[in-house]
Amino acid sequence: MDIEQVIDKSRRLEDLLRQHYHAKGSDLTQLVHSCDNRFPDDIVNKLNQLVTMHQQIVTTDASTSSSRDYQRFIDLCSECEQELMPRSSRLVWGVAVVLLGGITLAALGFYFYHWQHITL
Incomplete structure (x- = not known):
């Protein structure tokens, strides 16, 4: 069992909660x-299980913690990361806004240039 991997997974989840969900606190429990x-009940339950498992794994001796608990923690952490990760990045939204703005400006330019020639 590798305690460093547990701590690394916990830190990644903490960073995800801080960056994308503006969570406040110093440890996983507070975050x-x-x-x-902000989350559905099933995700909240998984996160609370993670908090409990993290406390048990880190505070107990590595020899007394079962490898099954350790693997369950790693799997649950991966599930939560996948569910909490935003679907699209800012780059995608930036490209969409630029395209929409460009098309709007092109339409405005077209109508401004050809307005005197349009008859109804």
């Missing part, structure tokens, strides 16, 4: 509780 009203 989860600060933004749990």
Whole structure:
């Protein structure tokens, strides 16, 4: 069992909660509780399980923690990361806004140039 991997997975989840969901707090417990009203109940339950498992794994001796608990923690962490990861990046939204703005400006330019020639 690798405690470093548990800590690394926890930190990645903490960073995800801070960056994308503006969670406040110093540890995983506080971060989860600060933004749990933004998530569906099943994700909140998984996050609370993660908090409990993280505390058990980190505070107990590595030899007494079962490898099944460790693997369950890693799997649950991966599930939560996948569910909490935003679907599209800012780049995608930026490209969409630029395209929409460009098409609008092109239409305005076209009508401005040809307005005197349009008859109804």
